[in-house]
Amino acid sequence: MAAEQRKLLEQLMGGGMASRTSQLPITDPKVCRSYLVGSCPHDLFTNTKADLGACPRVHSEALKAEYESLSDSERKKYGFEHDYIRDLQSRIEACNRNIDTLQRRLEKTPDEVRQTNALLKSISDLGTTIANGLLEVEILAEMGEVGRAYDEYYKVRHAQAAKADKEKELKALSETSGPSGHQKLQVCDVCGAYLSRLDNDRRLADHFFGKMHLGFAQMRKAYESFPKEMRSMVGGGGGGRRDHQQHHHQDNDMGGVPTGPGGGFGDGWNKGGRGPRSGGFRPRGPRRGW
Template sequence: MAHRTFSRKTILRRSASPPWPLSKESCWLMGEQLLAGPGASRAPQLSITDPKVCRSYLVGTCPHDLFTNTKQDLGLCPKTHSEALKSEYENADDQQKRKWGFEFDYMRDMQKYIDDCNRRIDSAQRRLEKTPDEIRQTNALLKQIGELSRNIEDGLIEIQILGELGSVNTAVTEYFRIRQQKQLKEDRERELKALSDTSGPSGHQKLQVCDVCGAYLSRLDNDRRLADHFFGKMHLGYAQMRKTYQQLQKDLQGRQPPIRDEPSGPRGGYDDRDYGGRSGGYGRRGGGGGGFGRRGGGRW
C-alpha cells in the first residue's frame, strides 16, 4: 500500500487550524489570536493617554493591587495595566510628565479610598463610645468629685483661720471632717476610673481603632499580635497610600491639573475641587505610620 507524502508547507497549513469545528466558547477559552494562526494581526496597543489606561499604575501603585487577599480586597482594576506604558512613563522627562498630569489622577484615586477608610474609622470609633447611661454615671461622678474638692479646699482654709483664732477643738473637729471628705473623694475617683476602663460595648477588652487602616486592636494584645497587625498587608497598604498621598500633596502644591477633553466621573477627567488637602494625611493626623487610637504617634 502506497504511503502519501506531504510537503512541509502542507503540514504547517493544516496544523494552523483545528481539525474539527469549535464552539464560540471554546474559541474564547483558547484565545482568538492562538486559533487565528501566525498571520493574524494583534489588537492595537493603547496609547499612554488613553482613558482606559490605569494612570495610578503608571505613576505608582494602583490601589487595587495593594489589598489583594485581604478584607479590603478591591477586586480587579477596571483599567488596563500595561508594563510597556509604565516603562514609557518612567522614561519620560519631567516636562512631559507635567503635561500629562497623571499624578493628579493618582492623587484623586488615593483620596477616594482614603476617605472611605476614614469613614470606617469614624464609624468604628462611634461603636466604642459610651452608652447614655454610662455618660450619665460619668457626669454624676465628676460632679461629686468637683464638689468634694471645693469642700476640702474651703475646709483647709477654715482650719487655718480657726488655728489662728485659738479655736483648737473646733479646728480638730473640722480636720477629721476634711479627712472623711478626702476619703470619699478617693472612692469616687476609683469608681470613675473603673467606669472609664469598662465603658463602651467592648470596653472590657480595651479596644481601640487603628488610625491608619480602621482595624480594632486591643491593649491586651501581646507584641507578636501587634506586630502581625502593623506589618500586615492591609495596614501597610493604607500606610503606603497615606504617605504617598501626603507627599503628592506637597509636590503638586501650586500646580494646576491639565485641561483634558475627557468625561468626568470615577477615574476619568478632573475636578479642581478634588485637590485641596481635605484628607489623607499619614495616620489621619499627619504623623507616623503606626497610628493607634486616632490621636497619637507611638503604639497606643
C-alpha cells in the same frame, strides 16, 4: 499577585488579551493611569478584608514601560500624575473618615457622660460633708460634748465609706465605658483597624507588616511624595475639595474604602503617618510610638 494572575489569564487565552491591550494608546480612558504612574490601589489589598476587587481598567506592563520612558515634560503634558494623586487622595480621605467614625465609637456615650458627672458630683458633695463633719467633731470635743461628737464622727465614717464606694464606681465606669472598655481598643491611624493595647508583640507585628496595613501605608507615602503644590492643585493637600471636573482625569469608578466595625479592615493597630490629613501616629515597629 494580581499581575501574575493577569499574565496567567493572558497565557490561557493564547495572548489574545495581550494583543488587544497592546493596541490601546496610552491615553485611552480604559487604561488605568494609577497603574501607569505608580501602584493601582486595587492591587494593594487583594485577599484582604479591604479587597477592592479587580480594577475595571487595563493594567498593561507595555504601556507602563512606555510611560516610564517618557521625559518629564511629556509626562506633564499628559497630566496622569494628577489623576493618580486624585485617586490616592480619594481613597485616603475615605479611610480617614472611617478612622474618625471608629474613633468616635470608642468615646463615652451621653449616658456614660451623665453617669460620670453624677458620680463626680456625689464624690465632691461627700468630700464637703466629711470635711465639715470632722470640723464639727473637733468643736464638739473641745466643748466637752463627747456623746454628740461621737455621733457626728459616726456620720463622718459613714460618709467616708460612701465616698470610697462612689470612687470605685467611677473607676469601674472609666475602665469599661465605650466599646473599648475591657479590651482597651484603639484605631490604627494608617488603615483604620481596631487593635487592643493588650496584644503581644507578635500580634502587633502581624498587623504592622500585614498586607492591608502596608497597602495603606504605601498609598499615604506615595501621596506625600508629590510636591505640596501639585497636591493642592488636585484638591488641597489638607483634604480640601475642588471641582474635579476642571482637571483631565479618569473617572473614579473603582469603589471606596470599606466601612463598618473595624472598617472591614480586620485586626491591627499602629501609629503611622496619614495623608492627606496631617498628624496621627508614626509607625516605628511593635511596642514603639505608643
